[in-house]
Amino acid sequence: MIKVLLVDDQDILVEGLKLILSKEEDIHICGTSDNGRKAYEACKLSRPDVVLMDIKMPEVSGVEATGMIKRDFPDIKVIVLTTFNDDEYIYDALKNGASGYLLKDASPAEIADALRTVYNGGALIQSEIAVKVLDKFSELAKGNRQKDKDSRAELLTEREKDICRLIAEGKNNREIADLLYLSEGTVKNHITRVLVKLDLRDRTQLAVFTIKNDL
Numbered sequence: 001m002i003k004v005l006l007v008d009d010q011d012i013l014v015e016g017l018k019l020i021l022s023k024e025e026d027i028h029i030c031g032t033s034d035n036g037r038k039a040y041e042a043c044k045l046s047r048p049d050v051v052l053m054d055i056k057m058p059e060v061s062g063v064e065a066t067g068m069i070k071r072d073f074p075d076i077k078v079i080v081l082t083t084f085n086d087d088e089y090i091y092d093a094l095k096n097g098a099s100g101y102l103l104k105d106a107s108p109a110e111i112a113d114a115l116r117t118v119y120n121g122g123a124l125i126q127s128e129i130a131v132k133v134l135d136k137f138s139e140l141a142k143g144n145r146q147k148d149k150d151s152r153a154e155l156l157t158e159r160e161k162d163i164c165r166l167i168a169e170g171k172n173n174r175e176i177a178d179l180l181y182l183s184e185g186t187v188k189n190h191i192t193r194v195l196v197k198l199d200l201r202d203r204t205q206l207a208v209f210t211i212k213n214d215l
Contacts, residue, residue, distance in 0.1 A: 002119045003030040005048035007039040007065070008081065009057045013104075017052070020108045027115060036065025043073050050077045050115050055089045055101075063092045070097030074201075077118040099204055100124025123203035153213045155197045161215045163190050167203055168210040 004027055008014050014032050021027050030046045033039040037060040039053060051069060055062040066078045080093045080101045090101050099118040102111060114124050156164065159180075166176045173191070177184045191203070200206050209215075 001028050002026055002050060002115055003028050003046065003048045004115060005029075005031050005033065005039065005042055005046065005051045005053075007033045007036070007042075007051060007053040007057070007062070009034045009054065013054075017111070021112060021115075024112050027112065036060030036062055036068070039065050040068045040072075043069050043076055047073070048076060049119050050079060052079050052081065052102075052111070052115065055080045055082045055093060061089075063089055063096060066093050066098045067096035079114055079118055079124060094204055094208055097201075097205075099202055118202075121202060123207070149213050150209065152198050153209075153215060156194065156215070160190055160194050160197075163187065164194065164206060164210040164215050167191070168207040168215075170207075 004021065006014050006017050006021075006029060008017075011034070014034070018029050018032065022029055030048050031042045033042050035057045036053070039051060040060070042048075043051065053062045053065060057065075060068075062080050066080065069076055069078060074097075078093075078098045080090065080098050081104050082090055082101050083104055093101065100114070100123050102114050102124065106114070117124055162180060163176055166179060171179070173184050173187045176182070177187045180187070182190075191206070194200075195202070195206065198206070198209060200209060
């Protein structure tokens with residue numbers, strides 16, 4: 001059972017999500033909060049598996065709350081809810097450890113699938129705004145070329161770098177396998193090795209690492 005904490009300052013949205021997601025047999029809504037500070041406190045008490053959190057809220061935003069939660073409860077996954085034009089906020093949320101983001105107009109099925117994806121260790125980068133977010137990473141990385149590169153990047157083989165670049169473009173394992181003429185299982189094994197080499201949690205962190213280090 002996936003324990004989910006819903007966080008949004010719009011009651012109607014929270015109640016709607018609660019009603020919809022409660023119908024899923026493998027999802028349990030363990031609590032709700034209306035701002036980031038309360039979300040952090042709720043994580044102390046109920047220890048959800050996944051937090052589904054609005055990116056803009058009063059008192060403590062979803063971006064700040066993500067950083068607080070991932071700092072003190074690293075095993076809790078966070079998905080931020082956003083709108084199409086919030087790409088800079090999304091960048092900051094990913095930097096703070098979010099496992100991905102969902103547009104607020106996502107369908108109930110997409111939301112449920114997203115919760116399952118991050119619960120199982122995957123990352124969630126919707127293609128609609130992935131390019132905008134990655135452009136932001138690229139822009140900020142331009143001034144950090146050689147001198148600030150992470151030395152761990154030197155541990156990667158050329159094949160592993162190819163896979164990293166495709167992950168940063170938002171490609172899934174099947175798409176990567178097709179582009180590189182590999183089996184899906186081989187791609188998965190490569191990604192697992194890369195995450196271990198770089199001491200990263202998931203694909204989202206790997207995408208950030210790839211852009212920041214200009215792989």
